[in-house]
Amino acid sequence: MTPTADTAPLCLLADIPDGNAVETEAVIQGEVESLLIYRSGEEARAYLNVCPHAGRRLDYAPGKFLVRNGTIICAAHGATFTAESGDCTNGPCREDRLRAVPVSVVDGEVRLA
Ligand code: FES
Numbered sequence: 001m002t003p004t005a006d007t008a009p010l011c012l013l014a015d016i017p018d019g020n021a022v023e024t025e026a027v028i029q030g031e032v033e034s035l036l037i038y039r040s041g042e043e044a045r046a047y048l049n050v051c052p053h054a055g056r057r058l059d060y061a062p063g064k065f066l067v068r069n070g071t072i073i074c075a076a077h078g079a080t081f082t083a084e085s086g087d088c089t090n091g092p093c094r095e096d097r098l099r100a101v102p103v104s105v106v107d108g109e110v111r112l113a
Pocket of ligand 1: 051052053054055056074075076077078079091092093
Protein backbone atom coordinates (compact mmCIF):
# COMPACT_ATOMS: atom_id res chain seq x y z
CA MET A 1 0.00 0.00 0.00
CA THR A 2 1.32 3.47 -0.84
CA PRO A 3 2.02 5.41 2.38
CA THR A 4 -0.13 8.35 3.38
CA ALA A 5 0.40 10.62 6.38
CA ASP A 6 -1.60 8.19 8.54
CA THR A 7 -0.08 4.89 7.48
CA ALA A 8 3.21 3.15 6.96
CA PRO A 9 6.61 4.88 7.05
CA LEU A 10 8.11 5.98 3.74
CA CYS A 11 11.30 4.07 4.49
CA LEU A 12 13.80 3.42 7.24
CA LEU A 13 16.49 6.03 7.74
CA ALA A 14 19.00 3.17 7.82
CA ASP A 15 18.00 2.23 4.26
CA ILE A 16 19.36 5.56 2.93
CA PRO A 17 23.15 5.89 2.69
CA ASP A 18 24.18 9.05 4.54
CA GLY A 19 24.53 11.89 2.03
CA ASN A 20 22.51 10.06 -0.59
CA ALA A 21 18.89 9.60 -1.59
CA VAL A 22 16.34 6.91 -2.32
CA GLU A 23 13.00 6.98 -4.13
CA THR A 24 9.65 5.97 -2.78
CA GLU A 25 6.02 6.69 -3.50
CA ALA A 26 3.43 8.28 -1.25
CA VAL A 27 -0.05 9.73 -1.52
CA ILE A 28 0.27 13.53 -1.45
CA GLN A 29 -2.99 15.49 -1.59
CA GLY A 30 -4.77 12.45 -3.02
CA GLU A 31 -2.21 11.73 -5.74
CA VAL A 32 0.42 8.99 -5.81
CA GLU A 33 3.72 10.82 -6.16
CA SER A 34 7.31 9.71 -6.55
CA LEU A 35 9.50 11.20 -3.81
CA LEU A 36 13.23 11.68 -3.40
CA ILE A 37 14.22 11.08 0.25
CA TYR A 38 17.62 12.56 1.13
CA ARG A 39 19.53 11.66 4.30
CA SER A 40 21.90 13.93 6.17
CA GLY A 41 23.06 12.24 9.35
CA GLU A 42 20.02 11.56 11.50
CA GLU A 43 17.76 13.84 9.45
CA ALA A 44 15.84 13.37 6.22
CA ARG A 45 14.42 15.73 3.61
CA ALA A 46 11.88 14.84 0.94
CA TYR A 47 11.07 16.40 -2.39
CA LEU A 48 8.77 15.52 -5.24
CA ASN A 49 10.80 13.62 -7.82
CA VAL A 50 10.03 16.32 -10.37
CA CYS A 51 12.49 18.83 -11.76
CA PRO A 52 11.11 22.39 -11.95
CA HIS A 53 12.86 22.90 -15.32
CA ALA A 54 10.87 20.58 -17.59
CA GLY A 55 8.95 18.40 -15.17
CA ARG A 56 11.13 15.35 -15.74
CA ARG A 57 12.09 12.91 -12.99
CA LEU A 58 15.38 13.69 -11.26
CA ASP A 59 16.66 10.08 -11.26
CA TYR A 60 18.68 8.59 -14.12
CA ALA A 61 17.12 5.16 -13.55
CA PRO A 62 14.24 4.33 -11.23
CA GLY A 63 15.42 5.20 -7.72
CA LYS A 64 18.98 6.09 -8.79
CA PHE A 65 19.85 9.71 -8.06
CA LEU A 66 22.98 11.72 -8.74
CA VAL A 67 23.87 13.17 -5.32
CA ARG A 68 27.36 14.51 -4.64
CA ASN A 69 28.61 16.57 -1.70
CA GLY A 70 25.15 17.75 -0.69
CA THR A 71 24.05 18.53 -4.25
CA ILE A 72 21.26 16.77 -6.15
CA ILE A 73 21.81 16.78 -9.91
CA CYS A 74 18.89 16.36 -12.31
CA ALA A 75 19.68 13.54 -14.71
CA ALA A 76 17.82 15.19 -17.60
CA HIS A 77 19.71 18.45 -18.18
CA GLY A 78 22.02 18.74 -15.19
CA ALA A 79 20.33 21.34 -12.98
CA THR A 80 21.85 21.29 -9.50
CA PHE A 81 19.95 21.65 -6.22
CA THR A 82 21.14 22.09 -2.65
CA ALA A 83 19.99 18.89 -0.96
CA GLU A 84 19.29 20.65 2.36
CA SER A 85 16.90 23.22 0.88
CA GLY A 86 15.98 22.12 -2.65
CA ASP A 87 17.17 25.47 -4.04
CA CYS A 88 18.45 25.32 -7.62
CA THR A 89 22.00 26.63 -7.71
CA ASN A 90 22.83 26.15 -11.36
CA GLY A 91 21.32 25.04 -14.65
CA PRO A 92 18.23 25.89 -16.67
CA CYS A 93 15.94 26.45 -13.65
CA ARG A 94 18.32 28.54 -11.57
CA GLU A 95 16.55 30.37 -8.70
CA ASP A 96 13.68 27.86 -8.79
CA ARG A 97 13.46 25.04 -6.26
CA LEU A 98 12.35 21.47 -5.73
CA ARG A 99 8.94 21.06 -4.13
CA ALA A 100 9.54 20.01 -0.53
CA VAL A 101 7.37 17.42 1.18
CA PRO A 102 7.46 17.66 5.01
CA VAL A 103 8.78 14.51 6.66
CA SER A 104 10.05 13.60 10.09
CA VAL A 105 12.21 10.82 11.47
CA VAL A 106 10.60 8.93 14.36
CA ASP A 107 12.29 5.88 15.86
CA GLY A 108 14.40 5.45 12.75
CA GLU A 109 11.43 5.63 10.39
CA VAL A 110 10.95 8.41 7.82
CA ARG A 111 7.31 9.45 7.86
CA LEU A 112 5.20 12.11 6.21
CA ALA A 113 4.84 14.95 8.73
S1 FES B 1 14.32 18.59 -16.45
FE1 FES B 1 15.84 18.85 -14.88
S2 FES B 1 17.31 20.17 -15.75
FE2 FES B 1 15.84 19.89 -17.31
